[in-house]
Amino acid sequence: DRLDLDLGPRSYPILVGDGLIERAGALLRDRLPARRAFVITDENVAPIHLNPLLKSLQAGGIEAPHLILKAGESTKCLAVLEEVLETLIAVRTERSTTLIALGGGVIGDLTGFAAAVLLRGVPFVQIPTTLLAQVDSSVGGKTGINSRTGKNLIGAFHQPRAVLADTHTLDTLPRRDLLAGYAEVVKTALIGDAPFFAWLEANGQALLDGDGAARRHAVLTSCATKARVVAADEREAGQRALLNLGHTFGHALEAEAGFDSGLRHGEAVAIGLVMAYDTSVRRGLCPPQAAERVRAHLKSVGLPTRPGDIPGIDWPGADDLARHVAFDKKVKDGRPTFVLARDIGDTFLSQDLTPADIETAFAG
Numbered sequence: 001d002r003l004d005l006d007l008g009p010r011s012y013p014i015l016v017g018d019g020l021i022e023r024a025g026a027l028l029r030d031r032l033p034a035r036r037a038f039v040i041t042d043e044n045v046a047p048i049h050l051n052p053l054l055k056s057l058q059a060g061g062i063e064a065p066h067l068i069l070k071a072g073e074s075t076k077c078l079a080v081l082e083e084v085l086e087t088l089i090a091v092r093t094e095r096s097t098t099l100i101a102l103g104g105g106v107i108g109d110l111t112g113f114a115a116a117v118l119l120r121g122v123p124f125v126q127i128p129t130t131l132l133a134q135v136d137s138s139v140g141g142k143t144g145i146n147s148r149t150g151k152n153l154i155g156a157f158h159q160p161r162a163v164l165a166d167t168h169t170l171d172t173l174p175r176r177d178l179l180a181g182y183a184e185v186v187k188t189a190l191i192g193d194a195p196f197f198a199w200l201e202a203n204g205q206a207l208l209d210g211d212g213a214a215r216r217h218a219v220l221t222s223c224a225t226k227a228r229v230v231a232a233d234e235r236e237a238g239q240r241a242l243l244n245l246g247h248t249f250g251h252a253l254e255a256e257a258g259f260d261s262g263l264r265h266g267e268a269v270a271i272g273l274v275m276a277y278d279t280s281v282r283r284g285l286c287p288p289q290a291a292e293r294v295r296a297h298l299k300s301v302g303l304p305t306r307p308g309d310i311p312g313i314d315w316p317g318a319d320d321l322a323r324h325v326a327f328d329k330k331v332k333d334g335r336p337t338f339v340l341a342r343d344i345g346d347t348f349l350s351q352d353l354t355p356a357d358i359e360t361a362f363a364g
């Protein structure tokens, strides 16, 4: 299956299907400016998916050295970026060399950012191997790394040349990471697609249990929504910010937990989604039944809905968590922008939350 993100001269295809890694060489050979690439991946993905990719690139006549990084959120940092850039420069990467990100959102965000700044910009390709990366982070051109105080505060918009989402790779993904990615699927449904949310209520469990058709449908539907939103507002002047539903709360949890805590981005988002709906109910904007459906669905598949659901993290008080909101990118004139809800599939941007509203949200 294929869809296209329409951005004029920067348009690119998003391919979704089983076994795309084995066909990567043939799929990419005429899409790259030169038959030279550089693959960046992590230590968990490399033993499983790197060799098939290298073989297929080689068969396509694409020369591709590779670099294997440590796995985990703490890899999205300046020190690792420096190491990556120095390595690429040392092997004499040229402007026509394409960086290939083989991995989850961490590898995709870091590789994309390296591609954005190396030689003032080299092409890159996303081969996402987590559910999160396939439904969300590999599409749309947001790249970047974390600062010590906040998520994704250092970054650039840089669109990939192609996205190859090989749904076979989800078979080897640990359950916890599969679930974390599912939170972004739910988010995509909640921002503007009530029928898709109902479909998830009926089919989400099957998807998580390995149903291939359900997976492909969810990845395609999520990518289609994301591609539509990004095509209309590439640089987040307005509506693209809806994709941050649950994220202003979630980023504060991630920053407070620490980037080496093991807390998954998607877990923080799941809790953030519940906080956004509960806050909307408290402000009289949204019927309580809608918030209840969101909580019930996340719970039923095994996602956390409160910070206390995450084992092994000692959370500080709500006031400390609320303080992190000040470090989010979505702060304008000192006021954070939140995505709030009127219903399932009906969300909007608001700068109206008071510090007390935000603290109450974290207090649960």
Ligand code: NAD
Pocket: 042, 043, 044, 045, 048, 071, 072, 073, 076, 103, 104, 105, 106, 107, 109, 129, 130, 131, 132, 133, 136, 137, 138, 139, 140, 141, 142, 143, 151, 152, 169, 170, 172, 173, 174, 177, 180, 181, 264, 265, 266
């Ligand atoms: P991740 O990249 O850390 O991957 C999760 C874990 O799964 C890692 O341990 C990884 O090594 C392992 N893994 C990956 N693929 C595997 C496979 N096929 N088989 C076995 N193990 C595999 O995390 P993630 O959840 O993919 O991404 C989270 C990141 O994405 C966060 O940093 C978040 O900020 C970012 N993100 C970015 C955007 C964007 O628009 N750029 C959107 C959403 C999230």
Ligand code: ZN
Pocket: 136, 184, 247, 265, 269
């Ligand atoms: Zn996210």
